[in-house]
Amino acid sequence: MSTTTEDPLHLTNQICFAIYSAVHAVNKAYKPLLDQLKITYPQYLTLVVLWEKEDITVKEIGELVHLDSGTLTPLLKRLESNGLIRRQRCKLDERQVRITLTPKGHRLRERAKAVPDHMLGCCGRSQEELATMRNELVKLRDTLLQNLPS
Numbered sequence: 001m002s003t004t005t006e007d008p009l010h011l012t013n014q015i016c017f018a019i020y021s022a023v024h025a026v027n028k029a030y031k032p033l034l035d036q037l038k039i040t041y042p043q044y045l046t047l048v049v050l051w052e053k054e055d056i057t058v059k060e061i062g063e064l065v066h067l068d069s070g071t072l073t074p075l076l077k078r079l080e081s082n083g084l085i086r087r088q089r090c091k092l093d094e095r096q097v098r099i100t101l102t103p104k105g106h107r108l109r110e111r112a113k114a115v116p117d118h119m120l121g122c123c124g125r126s127q128e129e130l131a132t133m134r135n136e137l138v139k140l141r142d143t144l145l146q147n148l149p150s
Contacts, residue, residue, distance in 0.1 A: 029122040051109045058097045
């Protein structure tokens with residue numbers, strides 16, 4: 001078995017490994033700040049969505065952050081038990097659960113404003129470079145999702 005970098009099965013040639021290991025590095029960089037906020041990375045993403053659009057269904061949050069309801073429901077319950085959100089069944093359709101921020105959830109936004117600048121500093125890249133990288137990753141994600149077998 002060849003271990004040269006021309007080998008398509010060499011670890012360093014795997015796009016999936018580059019993304020996977022980058023995700024771990026990103027999570028490590030976020031962790032100290034999110035620990036100060038007493039939230040996890042998936043909770044942070046969920047709160048970012050709620051800071052953009054406060055009154056939203058669980059389904060809509062799941063679509064935006066790419067989490068299924070089995071993962072999202074316990075996450076939302078934890079945010080609710082920490083006093084950051086409110087979950088309410090929709091009066092018109094009880095199958096839907098609407099999520100709103102509490103005053104504490106709104107206040108947390110102020111403390112979270114430091115997170116993007118911290119990450120910018122950790123990355124050692126300009127905002128423009130990171131925006132280009134983000135756009136390329138979004139294109140890659142969307143293409144992969146479109147090309148999944150039905």
